[in-house]
Amino acid sequence: MSSIAIIDFETTGISPNMGDRATEVAIVMLEGGQVVDRFQSLMNAGVRVNSFITQFTGITNEMVQAAPPAEQVMREAARFVAGRPMVAHNAAFDKKFWQAELARCGQDASHPYACTVLLSRRLYPQAPNHKLGTLAALHHLPSSGRAHRALADAEMAAHLLAQMQHDLRTRYGFTELDHALLMGLQRTSRYQVGAYLKARVGGLRSSI
DNA sequence: TGCCAGGCCCTCTTTAGGGCCTT
Numbered sequence: 368m369s370s371i372a373i374i375d376f377e378t379t380g381i382s383p384n385m386g387d388r389a390t391e392v393a394i395v396m397l398e399g400g401q402v403v404d405r406f407q408s409l410m411n412a413g414v415r416v417n418s419f420i421t422q423f424t425g426i427t428n429e430m431v432q433a434a435p436p437a438e439q440v441m442r443e444a445a446r447f448v449a450g451r452p453m454v455a456h457n458a459a460f461d462k463k464f465w466q467a468e469l470a471r472c473g474q475d476a477s478h479p480y481a482c483t484v485l486l487s488r489r490l491y492p493q494a495p496n497h498k499l500g501t502l503a504a505l506h507h508l509p510s511s512g513r514a515h516r517a518l519a520d521a522e523m524a525a526h527l528l529a530q531m532q533h534d535l536r537t538r539y540g541f542t543e544l545d546h547a548l549l550m551g552l553q554r555t556s557r558y559q560v561g562a563y564l565k566a567r568v569g570g571l572r573s574s575i
Numbered sequence: 576t577g578c579c580a581g582g583c584c585c586t587c588t589t590t591a592g593g594g595c596c597t598t
Contacts, residue, residue: 378598382580387598419576420598459582460597484596485583498596515598557584 370398371546372451372478373528375521376464377424379414383467388412389437390426392444393517395525396451400532402525406447407518409434412468424515438472445474452546456499456524458482481546483527485553489560490531499523506530539564 373395380387389410396404409426411434421427434440455461458480469476487497494505500514500523508526512519531549535541541548541564548567555563 376598380579381598384581385579387579390598423598455597457582457595457597460580463581464598482583488584488595496595 369545370396370403370451371454371481371528372396372448373454373521373525374448374461374465375455375517375524376461377420377426377515377517378464379412379416379420381460383464386414387464388414389441389464389468390416390420390424390431390434391517392440393521394444394447395518395521396447397454397525397528400529402522404447405518405522406444407521408440408443410437410440411435412437425513426516437468441468441472442474445469445476448478450478452481453478454481454483454524454528454546454549456483456520456527458484479546479550481549482553483524483531486531486549487527489552489555489557490534492557499527502527535564539568541568 375393376389377391378387378389389412391409393407395402409430411431416426416428416431459482462480466476484497487494487502495501499520503523503526506527508523508530511522514520532544535544551567552560552563
């Protein structure tokens with residue numbers, strides 16, 4: 368059975384191109400709709416955490432200074448992912464930090480990323496918004512810790528992805544749900560979602 | 576304190592502008 372790596376970074380800001388660095392990473396391995404493994408670590412990139420970020424995430428300068436070096440953590444994270452396809456909530460954000468941090472230690476970062484924000488916009492257009500916390504409440508997903516810490520957010524995104532996989536199975540009759548299907552779905556116009564899923568499921572059945 | 580990005584998406588659009596989402 369194929370597994371998917373769901374990742375979440377906590378960082379000092381929103382742009383690695385502006386000098387922002389990762390302070391924490393968590394990766395949750397999802398297999399058959401179940402969380403089967405976890406990786407989490409704070410990391411010390413040698414930068415200071417400002418008061419807004421500390422208030423937002425709970426991560427302090429003392430915590431970061433006591434953490435292992437960023438390069439060491441990123442090498443371990445890359446080994447944990449081991450080339451698996453990846454998913455993140457607003458993947459454009461986590462993907463650019465993944466690439467920036469791995470580039471600093473000469474590691475390959477060419478993993479395909481699917482995005483639960485894009486998928487949610489396709490599958491749950493009725494949602495009031497597509498923030499992770501809102502979607503977790505909407506689907507009554509289990510909470511697994513403090514929001515805006517990497518492991519809690521990665522687990523929440525994994526539960527959201529599992530919910531999407533469940534809905535695709537029950538609504539559209541999918542028996543196999545791979546990463547390529549998710550990549551195709553997130554690239555599909557919201558007006559073409561039904562046609563795309565119907566084509567991919569092989570015309571077994573569709574509720575659209 | 577407030578700003579810093581960027582890809583995606585919508586619409587009163589497409590020769591554009593602005594909101595969403597992440598920290």
